[in-house]
Amino acid sequence: MATEYGGYMGKVLRINLTTREVDEYPFSDRERELFIGGKTMAAKILSDHFKGTEQPFSDENMMVITTGPMTGSGAPSSSRFNISTLSPLTGYVTSSNCGGNFGYYLKKAGLDALIVQGHCEKPTWLEINSGKVIFHEADDFWGMKTGATQEALDEKMKLPNGRVRKNGKICIGPAGENQVLYASVVSNERVAGRGGVGAVMGWMRLKAICASGNKEISVKEKEKMVAHTQKWFKYLRKHPLTGEQLPKLGTAGLVSSMQMKGLLSTKNYSEGHFDDFELISGERLAEQYNIVNKGCLTCPIRCSRTVEVEGKAVKGPELETLVLLGSGICNNNLEAVLRWNYELDELGMDTISCANTISYAMEANEKGLWDNGLHFSEIDDLSAVMEKIAHKEGIGAELALGSKRLSEKYGGTEFAIHAKGMELAAYEPRKAVGLGLGYAVSNRGGCHLNGGYAVILEGLGLSVNPTTYHGKADMTMLMQNLMEMISASGQCLFTSYAFFPAPLMSHPNSWYTKLVNAVLPYCGGAVRILNKFPEIAAIHLPVFHHTKGFEYVTGMKMPFGRYMRCGERGYNLERELNRRFGVDATKDALPKRLTDVVQDPKDPNSKVPLEKLKQVYYHARGWDDNGLPTKKLLQKLNIEAK
């Protein structure tokens, strides 16, 4: 539906793969005001359809691919798009976010979002050119890895003059085709990795989507936005996290800090330190392997690395891959991690879930629960194992199920490191208990970012007491709402780190930083007031450029308080949606290793006091004792309950 707001293309297209029908899906300006875009827009669309009886691999499921109003607006790090669907890994709604250029080209094609339903008789790829949808057979591409698929698509997009029409694409690899439960969707070198969105696409027999066009992405107040963007870029470049650590070392730069703070998941999260951490560190990656830094469109942070694998320049590993395929399986061979990272992207498989499933299997073998031939620190055959997972051959067919299902079959649920069926990220939460809460309550399962990333306060960035439960629930809620809205608007979550004033980060030994670290846990009450009544912050914060930028692009009034309220709405909407599929307090759980066993025998607090944290968190959110949003809260947030 046409829109009066800038930043939106005013069109959502629904494609039924079974009938090949294509129609416009109504999405009004009122809905844009409430549900913005990205994952929240997708949750709204799914919420209007899902009753809670749908199955992930069925025609009742749908894949909603959304951009946000900031996508392609020229704002920093604004190339993001999102894929939401009913996850085959968790059985709940998942959202998977990705950079690259597909989101930008989807908008250039004239669309804010795509809804894909049904399934194809034969492998198919979709071409979307200026809003027109063309179905193509993909028999030739089926079986191809993601790199070859994208090259083949570019061949198809060649113009009569031999040049490739500018386009953005997403595709799956063999893992998606074979419905590995944690298969990813790949776009250029970037990956929508989590929750098995690639498996759903594979079930649909949809190999790829290629978007192109030359529609203009409108910006309401262009001149103001240009000036604001310049300031914003400058601010991000000066900030110690977005201007120093991430550009110079990438996310990999955290390995050393995590080691020092006991946060480095080691040997399937049984420890928080790895003796050989230097060998898998971001510093070593930068000094010996990095060829060049890369970034998504319009990103000043440029956190992506390019490394050489067997003579080929390929994307380097993110922190998660480095840790979980490094210390996580007691491996100190960095070159092997670089190779696996490339191979997993080529196969179209989430590196986090794959690594944690392998480390679960290694421990199950070590404990005599499952004789599977996998051993910690023995890595020679792992490339072959990954290939087998993607093709569901031999032991790969079992590993393709993820750690939760395997632990239910073979035992060892206490060391199957997942939440709601999705494997945890690289941070060991017993030395960052706020993050532990975030993992447990996160809507999509064990995710540090959807969980609110409290670890940035608990040892990385700031140094708030990492094992106290004080203040953590309220801060987690604040961060979750903030990140939810950044994501919905189409920007990268890494821009949120600049929310923390630069002096606090760059002067960790100053009296004021020490004061903030000491008092923050006792500011839960103040944070709660802001969480409950965000509208009191009817201003734009000087450290947070997102709100003004949003206003200049869309023309919608968006002071900080309203921004936070939109984030809260998004978080609750996904929770309400997942309630229909059975989420409640009992599903906000962590494996016993993390809640019942201390990481450090000398520190009785080095475990996640989850039940205590959950109680405070539910109360802060205004949820009932069963961890569900009340009718009153949903009404207040304009969310329809079913």
Next chain:
Amino acid sequence: MVNVQLYGVARLQAGVSSFTSEAKTLKELRGMLPNITKKEAEDLVVLVNGSGVKKSYKFKDGDTVVFLSPAGGG
């Protein structure tokens, strides 16, 4: 003699990952990091044998001193 280790962006700036030093105090050592000014060194996180110490800390022989630049998101 103390063992000094550098991590994060500070290590890239210093151009070395570790060295030994005869410095007697933390204050003195802060002025001895290669390619890093004393002022810049004041903004690095310091751990001695894995724990935080006071500014006025006096080294014991064999201490391991870690300098770490602020880190954040991933």
